[in-house]
Amino acid sequence: MTNPATSSGLSGVAEAARQTPGRGLPPVHLWHPEHCGDIDILIRADGVWMHEGSPIGRAELVRLFSTVLRKDPDGYHLVTPVEKLKIQVEDLPxxxxxxxxxxxxxxxxxxxxxxxxxxxxxxxxxxxxxxxxxxxxxxxxxxxxxxxxxxxxxxxxxxxxxxxxxxxxxxxxxxxxxxxxxx
CATH class of the missing domain: 2.30.270.10 (duf1285 protein)
Structure with missing residues (x-):
């Protein structure tokens, strides 16, 4: 279920991931924003990233999202300095x-x-x-x-x-x- 407060979630996550091109991965371990809700993203066991039931077709976007992925005690999240959105993972990310x-x-x-x-x-x-x-x-x-x-x-x-x-x-x-x- 997607929280209405996360309508800008995908663009915010993509923007945060773009902040460090060529400089390694974003420091998601240092970011501790409030949980904003769930976003309808599923990483299937076969590695396909789904959004609202459809595969995310842009490999570059999936790569960006993977750089801001973090596993917390309550599950997997896409994390930016200002947002934390829970996603689902069938097996491993x-x-x-x-x-x-x-x-x-x-x-x-x-x-x-x-x-x-x-x-x-x-x-x-x-x-x-x-x-x-x-x-x-x-x-x-x-x-x-x-x-x-x-x-x-x-x-x-x-x-x-x-x-x-x-x-x-x-x-x-x-x-x-x-x-x-x-x-």
Whole structure:
């Protein structure tokens, strides 16, 4: 449900995201505006950003919104210095759509164009569904935001992995990350 007070929310969020072109991400962790309500934006599990039931067609606009996304204890929000608008996320807000090894370090590229170097600050985690046994891999992007590792990228990780202590383990630099048990 969209709060009528947020009718200018999309333009305000886009403007805040534009404030730092070429200078990294906006400092959303420093912004603490009052909650303005909900905005009808949904990030689907397949990575498509929806507004009022329709896909947001402009990739540049989605990228701008992704730079002002923050996860708070009560959910995901688009945050500017003056507005905080709650959105819905079906799974995780980002998807890791590519991986490449550079000098033994795994670099993931998200669907938003972020590049994340797997390591201590950006771990790879894999949860396994207790009923189906299906792995659910993810990589940390920033703050409390994670990217779901898409199936083809996970298969690449499995191909790079080796066995260690009954687990399938992939390395990135000096760090080792478990992809699951060997069976």
């Amino acid at each position: 980002f998807r890791a759509v590519a991986v490449q090894s550079v000098d033994g370090v795994l670099n993931f590229t998200t669907d938003m164009g972020d590049v994340v170097e797997a390591g201590v600050d950006h771990p790879i985690e894999v949860e396994t569904d207790a009923v189906t046994g299906e792995p659910s891999p993810r990589v940390h992007v920033r703050a409390d935001l994670w990217a779901r590792i898409v199936r083809p990228v996970f298969y690449e990780l499995v191909e790079r992995a080796g066995a260690a202590d009954g687990r399938l383990v992939v390395r990135s630099g000096d760090e080792a990350f478990s992809l699951g048990g060997l069976e």
